[in-house]
């Protein structure tokens with residue numbers, strides 16, 4: 001994309017469910033050349049926010065525009081193929097017996113498992129090259145249920161990229177990975193973040209150590225409200241993290257990686 005375009009535009013967004021206020025007056029804009037990390041404690045509303053961005057949920061009040069289309073005034077089934085999504089809910093919907101190759105390939109049809117759909121050779125090539133790019137092409141014929149957590153995460157990111165989306169949403173992609181697998185995934189996502197041809201990205205995480213270099217912006221959430229949002233070096237600070245997590249934290253930047261500890 002030569003020129004930056006607005007891919008997400010949330011204005012005064014509130015989400016209420018079952019008497020709970022999940023999001024409270026969120027204003028947030030994401031441009032196509034930005035890569036955002038969303039941080040906050042358990043229950044802050046991160047997944048709720050990602051589900052709005054994924055056109056999987058609607059706000060109770062306020063407006064959400066995704067890729068220039070307003071939720072509530074657009075057929076979400078036309079919008080969803082433009083959005084690559086990797087979440088626990090997606091991971092849990094994949095049949096265990098599905099081959100890794102088909103986990104990726106079925107995204108072309110917006111399906112979770114193979115049925116009677118037909119694929120053209122371009123779909124096959126794309127699925128194979130994504131598995132290769134994520135370093136898991138040797139697993140193409142393995143049933144999804146037999147993959148390790150780290151292997152699954154990579155296959156799910158390949159699946160999220162299958163439709164060549166304009167927006168890529170990753171919910172805790174490094175959760176459950178061992179140190180080596182986490183570092184390898186951070187490096188892969190860093191490469192993607194720095195690729196000008198890659199989609200706009202929003203990555204939800206609990207841990208600053210998991211922020212891939214190349215991510216440009218941060219949104220810090222707490223109790224459904226924005227604590228800080230903007231360029232990562234301005235929004236991600238000891239102060240914003242301490243406020244969000246409710247304890248004194250010191251954030252340290254080591255080159256282009258971060259650590260945070262209680263002080």
Ligand SMILES: Nc1ncnc2c1ncn2[C@@H]1O[C@H](COP(=O)(O)OP(=O)(O)OP(=O)(O)O)[C@@H](O)[C@H]1O
Pocket residue numbers: 017018019020021022040041042043044045046047048049206
């Ligand atoms: N359908 C619902 N009805 C009532 N409360 C809900 C509903 N869905 C989510 N919540 C509550 O809304 C809050 C925000 O949930 P959400 O999953 O968005 O948080 P999160 O930041 O992703 O949390 P975590 O880091 O633990 O995954 C939580 O307190 C959750 O219990």
